[in-house]
Amino acid sequence: MRVNSMKKRHCEEGGQFVSLTGKSVIDLKIGSFSHADAGQMNFYLNYARENRGREGENPPVGLILCSEKNEALARYALEGLANEVLAAEYRTALPDEELLAAELARTREAIEVRASVKLEVSLTAKAPATLTAPTQEDPKG
Numbered sequence: 715m716r717v718n719s720m721k722k723r724h725c726e727e728g729g730q731f732v733s734l735t736g737k738s739v740i741d742l743k744i745g746s747f748s749h750a751d752a753g754q755m756n757f758y759l760n761y762a763r764e765n766r767g768r769e770g771e772n773p774p775v776g777l778i779l780c781s782e783k784n785e786a787l788a789r790y791a792l793e794g795l796a797n798e799v800l801a802a803e804y805r806t807a808l809p810d811e812e813l814l815a816a817e818l819a820r821t822r823e824a825i826e827v828r829a830s831v832k833l834e835v836s837l838t839a840k841a842p843a844t845l846t847a848p849t850q851e852d853p854k855g
Contacts, residue, residue, distance in 0.1 A: 735768075735770065735771045735772060736771050736772035736773065736774060736775065737762050737763075737766060737767065737771065737774040737775075738774065738775050738776070738777060739755065739758045739759055739762055739774055739775070739776045739777070740776075740777045740779065741754070741755055741758070741776070741777070741778045741779070742779045742780075742804075743778060743779065743780040743781065744781060745780065745781060745782070746780055746781060746782035746783065746784070747778060747780040747782065747783040747784065747787065747788055747791075747801050748787070748791075749787065749790075749791040751778050751780070751791075751801070752778070752788075752791035752792050752795065752799060752801075753791075755776040755778055755797075755799045756776075756795050756796070756797055756799065758776065759773075759774045759775075759776050759797035759799070760796075760797065762774040763797075773797065773798065774797065775797075775798045775799075775800070776797060776798065776799040776800065777799075777800050777801075777802070778799065778800070778801040778802070779801075779802055779803075779804045780801065780802075780803060780804070781803065781804065782803060783801055783802065783803045788801045
């Protein structure tokens with residue numbers, strides 16, 4: 715575990731400078747992510763906030779880097795914690811160029827499809843409803 719101090723750093727956002735202060739706790743795991751890692755990180759963050767935090771600082775943020783991560787396990791283990799904890803897989807080597815290009819193309823296509831579906835739903839929701847008069851059946855049959 716390592717506690718890093720995010721001293722006042724400035725980032726330009728919309729023409730304004732924003733002051734960021736806080737701590738980050740980074741835990742590098744050799745194995746795969748487990749629910750115990752989430753509890754351990756929550757413990758570290760509680761300690762860092764109480765014993766290393768300064769007045770006016772943002773709450774500490776935890777990052778668990780592991781060799782493998784099951785998305786469902788990570789979501790259920792990390793959701794609802796009082797502290798902000800993120801989990802991510804790390805890679806020791808980049809994939810070959812062709813595989814990386816194919817993944818980028820697949821992701822770009824998925825984003826474009828998602829955007830067109832959202833636009834379609836938005837336009838459908840805004841379209842005026844067509845009303846038709848109800849037809850009356852002859853009561854005699």
